[in-house]
Amino acid sequence: QEIDYLKKGIITGFVVQNPFQIGYLGVKTLYEHLAGIKKAPARIDTGVVWVDMKNFNQPDIQKILYPLK
Secondary structure (H helix, E strand, C coil): CHHHHHHHCCCCEEEECCHHHHHHHHHHHHHHHHCCCCCCCCCCCCCCEEEECCCCCCHHHHHHHCCCC
16 A cells, blocks of 8 residues: 555655565574574664655665565
8 A cells, every 4th residue: 555655646655674684684583592603682673664756666675565576
């Protein structure tokens, strides 16, 4: 719905998270913790991306918005 609103000009942009980055950091952190390499932090910043019509068609943004394509 947010993508539709952006394309229609109802909103100027929105914030998204990268699901693959979230998964990667979760597995990496768990592995390092269980292997005794590093203690798991209380919080992990997985990052966010601002999406607007200026960057909407960029390949890296499209990969986040449509991860299964």
